[in-house]
Amino acid sequence: MKIFRSPMPGVIVSVSVNSGDQVVPGDTICVLEAMKMQQTLKAEWAGVIKAVHVQQGQQVQSGETIVELE
Secondary structure: OEEEEOOOOEEEEEEOOOOOOEEOOOOEEEEEEEOOEEEEEEOOOOEEEEEEOOOOOOEEOOOOEEEEEO
16 A cells, blocks of 8 residues: 655645546646645556545645555
8 A cells, every 4th residue: 555645734725536546647636735836746656546535625734644545
């Protein structure tokens, strides 16, 4: 299992995946807003989304789990 974590503190603007979705490197996982700038977070590995741990509008800290991949 691989864990996709937030690279910095911020607010989740949108989530582009659901449990069971197949992703490949480069697919958008979510959009994170930090310091008034939006950053698109992209998958680093291929796999199937096992669990989504965030939702739109949620505040996240650096290192916090966003999704788990199988």
